[in-house]
Amino acid sequence: MESFIRTDDLSMTGGSPIIGAPLGGIVYQGIGEYAGHLDTELGVVDDSWGEFRFVRGKERQVFWTRNVWLEPFRLEFGSISEAAAALRSVQRNWAPSLFTQFRRGELIKAKLPPITDKPRSFPWLVPDAPMGAWTLLDEHTLIGSARCASPFPGGIVEFTEDKEGPPSRAYLKVQEALVRARTFPKPGERCIDAGATPGGWTWVLAGLGARVTAIDRASLDERVLAMDGVEYLKHDAFTLAPEELGPTDWLFSDVICYPERLYAWIERWLSSGLCRNFICTLKMQGEPDWETIRRFAAIQGSTVVHLCANKHELTWIRIGK
Numbered sequence: 001m002e003s004f005i006r007t008d009d010l011s012m013t014g015g016s017p018i019i020g021a022p023l024g025g026i027v028y029q030g031i032g033e034y035a036g037h038l039d040t041e042l043g044v045v046d047d048s049w050g051e052f053r054f055v056r057g058k059e060r061q062v063f064w065t066r067n068v069w070l071e072p073f074r075l076e077f078g079s080i081s082e083a084a085a086a087l088r089s090v091q092r093n094w095a096p097s098l099f100t101q102f103r104r105g106e107l108i109k110a111k112l113p114p115i116t117d118k119p120r121s122f123p124w125l126v127p128d129a130p131m132g133a134w135t136l137l138d139e140h141t142l143i144g145s146a147r148c149a150s151p152f153p154g155g156i157v158e159f160t161e162d163k164e165g166p167p168s169r170a171y172l173k174v175q176e177a178l179v180r181a182r183t184f185p186k187p188g189e190r191c192i193d194a195g196a197t198p199g200g201w202t203w204v205l206a207g208l209g210a211r212v213t214a215i216d217r218a219s220l221d222e223r224v225l226a227m228d229g230v231e232y233l234k235h236d237a238f239t240l241a242p243e244e245l246g247p248t249d250w251l252f253s254d255v256i257c258y259p260e261r262l263y264a265w266i267e268r269w270l271s272s273g274l275c276r277n278f279i280c281t282l283k284m285q286g287e288p289d290w291e292t293i294r295r296f297a298a299i300q301g302s303t304v305v306h307l308c309a310n311k312h313e314l315t316w317i318r319i320g321k
């Protein structure tokens with residue numbers, strides 16, 4: 001069995017040492033029941049293992065992915081210790097995403113520095129240290145990548161649930177989006193929360209000490225309404241012009257609507273210059289609205305991601321300077 005090769009000539013690898021043989025492409029990890037959307041986005045793929053799709057060449061823009069492996073390599077290894085030593089020689093953090101060879105994978109994991117997969121309490125600042133990913137194809141073949149798009153182990157993050165405070169579980173989406181954005185509304189900053197009812201997102205934002213204007217056609221939960229800094233507007237959010245609502249530090253939207261309706265409103269906000277930071281859910285009905293998703297992603301400084309807490313929806317995040 002070939003033992004691992006480590007390259008320390010960093011000029012060859014764009015900055016990170018590599019082990020094994022570079023695949024010369026990108027690995028995309030699908031998301032359970034939405035894996036079909038990733039297949040639609042990628043079209044023809046060069047290889048496929050479990051939920052992973054490998055495509056040669058440069059990174060493609062895809063949205064329905066749990067994680068993207070940016071520098072994938074194939075490592076042929078003899079023993080469990082050899083596989084673990086190879087990974088450790090590159091960096092500390094490596095998280096497995098196994099779809100086969102579970103027992104062997106667990107044994108390799110046990111020889112790597114521990115990574116917490118316990119639920120996180122919010123707010124949480126994700127460390128900058130790279131989070132690598134790996135899986136096993138068979139007893140002696142590992143595919144991995146030291147650099148990945150997601151900062152979370154295996155692309156997965158969970159937050160400690162509060163079953164009493166928030167009036168809906170939707171609050172988990174805004175928590176995850178803010179953690180991904182690596183920034184949070186500061187005490188005293190103004191947030192507009194469109195489609196706020198029953199009030200999970202407003203509960204999170206007011207909990208951070210922000211002032212929140214919650215807008216919805218349906219009534220807000222009374223306990224949320226009573227929180228410091230919360231005001232409520234019973235209104236169709238999209239018929240309110242940015243100039244009527246006034247300057248705000250953050251605009252949040254979890255409105256159930258066609259993405260293009262939201263896009264039209266967001267365009268008005270962007271051209272008004274009245275808001276810097278945006279976190280909005282793009283809700284899909286049936287086939288994703290690919291054109292509008294791409295238009296959101298093309299807005300300067302944007303990312304469109306599928307959060308662990310998202311269902312058939314994506315989240316558009318744009319943090320201004």
Ligand SMILES: C[S@@+](CC[C@H](N)C(=O)[O-])C[C@H]1O[C@@H](n2cnc3c(N)ncnc32)[C@H](O)[C@@H]1O
Pocket residue numbers: 167168169170171194195196197198199200201202215216217218235236237238254255256257
């Ligand atoms: C998924 S729920 C929002 C959940 C909320 N983010 C939370 O954390 O509790 C979607 C909300 O959008 C509201 N909605 C739908 N169309 C709207 C519109 N045009 N303007 C304002 N709210 C709207 C609905 O009344 C509903 O309360």
